[in-house]
Amino acid sequence: MDAQGHEMTLPASQSLSADGADARDRLLGAALLGLRLGPALILLLLIVVVSLTTPVFTTTRNIGNILSQTTLIALLALGQLLVIITRGIDLSVGSTVALSSVVGAIVYMHTSSSLLVILAMLGTGIAVGSANGLVYVFGRVPHPFIVTLASLSIVRGLALWAANGTLIPGMPHAVQVVGGGTIGWFPYSAFVVLGLALAVLLLTTALVWGRWLYAVGGNPDAARRTGVPVKRVLVSVYVISGFMAAVAGLANAGLTDAGSPTFGDLAELDSIAAVIIGGAAFAGGRGNVGNALVGAFTIGIIRNALNLHAVNAFYQLMVIGAVILLAVEADVIRGRVEGRLRVARAMGA
Amino acid sequence: MTAALAIRGATKRFGAVLALDGVDVTVDRGEVLALLGDNGAGKSTLIKCISGAHRLDAGTIEMDGRPVTIHSPTDARALGIETVYQDLALFDNLGATDNFFAGRELATPSWLPRSLRLLRRKRMTESTREVLARFEVSLPRIDSTVGLMSGGQRQAVAVSRAAAFASNVVILDEPTAALGLRESQGVLALIRRLRDDGKAVIVISHALDHVMEVADRAVVLRRGRKVGELPASREAHTQIVSLIVGGGA
Numbered sequence: 001m002d003a004q005g006h007e008m009t010l011p012a013s014q015s016l017s018a019d020g021a022d023a024r025d026r027l028l029g030a031a032l033l034g035l036r037l038g039p040a041l042i043l044l045l046l047i048v049v050v051s052l053t054t055p056v057f058t059t060t061r062n063i064g065n066i067l068s069q070t071t072l073i074a075l076l077a078l079g080q081l082l083v084i085i086t087r088g089i090d091l092s093v094g095s096t097v098a099l100s101s102v103v104g105a106i107v108y109m110h111t112s113s114s115l116l117v118i119l120a121m122l123g124t125g126i127a128v129g130s131a132n133g134l135v136y137v138f139g140r141v142p143h144p145f146i147v148t149l150a151s152l153s154i155v156r157g158l159a160l161w162a163a164n165g166t167l168i169p170g171m172p173h174a175v176q177v178v179g180g181g182t183i184g185w186f187p188y189s190a191f192v193v194l195g196l197a198l199a200v201l202l203l204t205t206a207l208v209w210g211r212w213l214y215a216v217g218g219n220p221d222a223a224r225r226t227g228v229p230v231k232r233v234l235v236s237v238y239v240i241s242g243f244m245a246a247v248a249g250l251a252n253a254g255l256t257d258a259g260s261p262t263f264g265d266l267a268e269l270d271s272i273a274a275v276i277i278g279g280a281a282f283a284g285g286r287g288n289v290g291n292a293l294v295g296a297f298t299i300g301i302i303r304n305a306l307n308l309h310a311v312n313a314f315y316q317l318m319v320i321g322a323v324i325l326l327a328v329e330a331d332v333i334r335g336r337v338e339g340r341l342r343v344a345r346a347m348g349a
Numbered sequence: 350m351t352a353a354l355a356i357r358g359a360t361k362r363f364g365a366v367l368a369l370d371g372v373d374v375t376v377d378r379g380e381v382l383a384l385l386g387d388n389g390a391g392k393s394t395l396i397k398c399i400s401g402a403h404r405l406d407a408g409t410i411e412m413d414g415r416p417v418t419i420h421s422p423t424d425a426r427a428l429g430i431e432t433v434y435q436d437l438a439l440f441d442n443l444g445a446t447d448n449f450f451a452g453r454e455l456a457t458p459s460w461l462p463r464s465l466r467l468l469r470r471k472r473m474t475e476s477t478r479e480v481l482a483r484f485e486v487s488l489p490r491i492d493s494t495v496g497l498m499s500g501g502q503r504q505a506v507a508v509s510r511a512a513a514f515a516s517n518v519v520i521l522d523e524p525t526a527a528l529g530l531r532e533s534q535g536v537l538a539l540i541r542r543l544r545d546d547g548k549a550v551i552v553i554s555h556a557l558d559h560v561m562e563v564a565d566r567a568v569v570l571r572r573g574r575k576v577g578e579l580p581a582s583r584e585a586h587t588q589i590v591s592l593i594v595g596g597g598a
Contacts, residue, residue: 226452
């Protein structure tokens with residue numbers, strides 16, 4: 001019973017009744033929503049501008065090209081997203097693309113089984129990812145930057161060593177179809193991206209693992225105290241990232257009918273750029289599949305558009321750099337709006 | 350009447366420092382116990398031994414008369430003991446529901462490994478709403494991330510999360526430390542509702558005024574020992590202060 005009449009409710013209820021604060025709350029909330037949709041709106045604007053200025057852009061052939069060329073970044077971004085949500089980074093994915101393609105090519109030289117080739121490639125990615133995750137978590141390395149910087153170098157070195165520094169031609173038919181086949185103008189690899197994106201979407205939004213992921217990214221200490229298996233979650237994101245890199249390696253190998261130790265050079269930076277353009281933050285706990293793909297396609301379409309206009313590749317680098325800065329600045333503004341919203345709500349009236 | 354929680358002869362040593370020296374503390378259901386003492390008196394150590402962050406070197410913990418062992422936070426939670434830490438241990442990037450159920454999500458089917466089970470979002474949202482309503486906590490929107498809430502609302506989310514899952518004991522470490530006057534009153538009201546809900550409540554606080562407002566009984570620690578136990582009342586205020594500082598004793 002409440003004998004002393006503690007009818008008091010928390011101040012929040014009072015803030016709701018205040019009209020001025022309510023309007024302000026709504027305004028700031030709308031601004032926040034706008035910033036959240038920012039990456040998608042920028043991509044939309046980009047598509048509109050490029051379609052209006054470049055007639056070839058909207059041909060099915062070119063759209064097929066964009067899809068095919070963005071496969072690599074998109075796949076890597078799916079893995080990188082999960083890593084970045086946990087406050088980490090995976091610099092080894094570009095090298096893993098190369099190593100898995102080389103391993104696939106070598107296995108294909110010795111067997112004719114496409115199944116074995118595919119399993120070897122995927123296994124390579126999972127092995128690299130497991131090594132990254134286990135060394136980071138159980139070696140108590142302060143930050144995954146260091147672990148994956150080391151594996152960036154080691155894995156690229158392994159690929160060069162195994163391939164003797166050169167391209168190894170030959171991929172089984174199944175791999176060629178996945179990497180380079182099309183249905184009409186629509187590339188098979190885009191189905192792979194779509195399928196894996198849906199899988200990651202399911203993982204991050206509908207399953208318990210996804211809640212753990214965002215909990216670990218949001219507050220690792222609290223996650224530990226509330227019984228979230230933090231170490232397992234951390235290892236698993238690097239395994240998934242390695243797996244995605246292997247699939248990207250498979251697609252790349254299929255497209256070119258070869259394994260090469262130079263595949264995926266600097267692709268790790270593209271994948272990080274895609275995730276950041278998609279509104280995730282290095283501070284962790286934030287980001288989603290849709291926006292990571294938006295980030296990947298923003299980069300892909302900028303490259304495609306500049307190619308269609310025969311703009312020098314040097315400019316492409318500068319433009320993409322500028323877009324990254326823009327995305328980070330939008331994130332800073334978002335942080336400020338969130339701060340104001342918090343203050344507005346705390347003030348109550 | 351057997352106490353909901355009874356600690357007897359609690360002893361904990363950190364190297365040469367005797368942090369707890371044979372402390373006896375009991376709390377009943379429907380009672381708010383204030384655990385008082387200056388910095389380094391042993392309050393936090395005692396709390397950490399109950400919530401599973403530390404292990405007692407010697408001494409026993411009984412719940413409803415039965416001896417229990419608490420070796421980890423998971424043990425404590427399984428016994429129905431929830432702790433609201435001073436830093437709240439909230440996930441700023443998640444909403445109230447996800448904060449409530451972090452680490453103990455309701456999910457199905459049970460034959461899958463836990464991490465791969467489907468979240469039962471509706472049920473979690475419903476029961477979060479229910480708990481918030483029961484403790485009269487109103488939030489602007491239940492799915493708004495906790496990072497966008499005011500200090501009082503955040504504290505309210507943390508306290509009601511503990512209340513929702515604590516079948517026996519709720520421990521609050523400095524629940525009003527970061528709050529303004531009005532928000533502090535809200536949290537104190539919430540603590541009364543915990544007590545009325547039949548929980549055994551332990552509150553650590555330096556804000557003696559706040560503690561005296563809600564506590565039924567006060568235990569004072571000094572240098573790892575219990576130096577006093579008395580009903581919490583305005584009249585006892587000066588006596589408690591002198592026990593804490595240990596001046597005229």
